Amino acid sequence: MKARTVLPAVAMTTVSMVLTLAVVVMWLGTAMPWLVALVVGVGIDGGWLATLAYERRLASQGDHSRVVTAVGWGFGLLATAVLVAHALTEESSGAWLAVAWLPLAAKALWLVHGLWERTALTPVALDAIRGIQQEARDEAAVARARLRAEAATEETRLTAVTEAGARVARVQATTADTLAKAWSTLESARAGQDTGRALTSVTTHVTPDVTHRWELPVWGPSEPLPNRSLEAVPALTDEALDVIVDEIRTSETPALSYREMATRFRAAGHSASEVRLRAAWKRVA
Numbered sequence: 001m002k003a004r005t006v007l008p009a010v011a012m013t014t015v016s017m018v019l020t021l022a023v024v025v026m027w028l029g030t031a032m033p034w035l036v037a038l039v040v041g042v043g044i045d046g047g048w049l050a051t052l053a054y055e056r057r058l059a060s061q062g063d064h065s066r067v068v069t070a071v072g073w074g075f076g077l078l079a080t081a082v083l084v085a086h087a088l089t090e091e092s093s094g095a096w097l098a099v100a101w102l103p104l105a106a107k108a109l110w111l112v113h114g115l116w117e118r119t120a121l122t123p124v125a126l127d128a129i130r131g132i133q134q135e136a137r138d139e140a141a142v143a144r145a146r147l148r149a150e151a152a153t154e155e156t157r158l159t160a161v162t163e164a165g166a167r168v169a170r171v172q173a174t175t176a177d178t179l180a181k182a183w184s185t186l187e188s189a190r191a192g193q194d195t196g197r198a199l200t201s202v203t204t205h206v207t208p209d210v211t212h213r214w215e216l217p218v219w220g221p222s223e224p225l226p227n228r229s230l231e232a233v234p235a236l237t238d239e240a241l242d243v244i245v246d247e248i249r250t251s252e253t254p255a256l257s258y259r260e261m262a263t264r265f266r267a268a269g270h271s272a273s274e275v276r277l278r279a280a281w282k283r284v285a
Contacts, residue, residue, distance in 0.1 A: 005109075005112060005113040005116045006113050008109050009106065009109035009110045009112070009113050012102065012105055012106040012109050013049075013052070013106040013109075013110070015102055015106075016079065016102040016103040016105075016106045017045040017048065017049065019083065019099060019102060020041060020044055020045055020079040020082060020083065020103065021038070021041035021042065021044075021045055022041075023041075023082060023083055023086045023096075024037055024038075024040050024041030024044065024082060025037045025038055025041055026086075027082075027085075027086045027089070028040060044075065044078060044079055044082070045079075047071075047075045048072065048075035048076065048079065048103075051068055051071045051072035051075060052072055052110065054068050055068050055069060055072055055110075056110075059114055059117060072107065073107060076103045076104055076106070076107040077103075077104070079103035080100055080101065080103045080104050083096065083099065083100035083102075083103070084097065084100045087100055235271070235272075236270065236271075236272060238276075238280065238283075241272055241276060241277070241280045242280050242283055242284050244265065244270060245261060245265065245277070245280040245281055245284050246284040248261050248264050248265055248268075249261050249281070249284065249285070251264075258278070258281050261281065262277060265277065
């Protein structure tokens with residue numbers, strides 16, 4: 001991984017130094033002996049290379065010197081200035097200006113390499129980071145799977161409850177329809193002249209001297225009885241039951257119907273079976 005940043009910097013530095021030396025020799029060789037021009041070019045490249053080596057030594061020790069960095073950038077700017085000045089004196093200045101930025105590019109690559117070195121991690125640290133990231137991904141995947149499973153379970157439960165409720169509603173509707181039809185049949189039988197007499201004749205043998213007309217059982221909304229003592233309440237005698245029924249029935253004018261009387265009888269706290277209460281009603285009516 002280190003070679004990916006250091007090799008481009010080394011290559012760019014080598015090309016820049018060779019180009020700088022060649023330009024200095026060609027440009028100054030016409031005005032002075034070529035050996036002098038060679039010394040000038042080597043001086044520029046040597047100073048640049050020396051400051052770069054010193055800067056790399058400090059970086060390897062974890063240290064940094066602004067003076068050395070400034071001197072290195074100074075040599076880079078000097079080499080760039082030489083290349084730009086040479087390009088402006090040549091006829092084909094565009095081609096020379098195109099390569100005049102190479103010294104600064106080399107310095108920039110060494111800067112990038114230094115930043116990489118300051119942020120580089122050891123293989124052990126990288127493995128630890130990868131393990132932590134993998135663990136976090138695993139936990140997130142497990143959490144997502146758990147949420148999806150809980151959502152599917154809740155959806156299944158709600159579906160089952162809804163279907164059960166729908167079945168209960170259908171059964172209740174069917175039962176209510178059946179009861180309504182049975183009640184209608186009983187009412188028709190009671191209202192019929194011949195069937196009414198037949199039913200009355202049957203019930204007469206069950207309650208002699210009481211039942212004069214067969215009545216439908218009471219079917220309607222139930223009303224809660226008032227709180228009563230848990231102690232045993234003695235059953236009313238027929239005479240006492242008749243007196244209470246007659247008082248309730250004749251408490252208003254016109255006299256109350258059986259249903260109204262039965263409701264007030266039980267609301268008053270009295271207790272009697274439906275058969276005895278209806279028999280008392282027949283006796284006093």
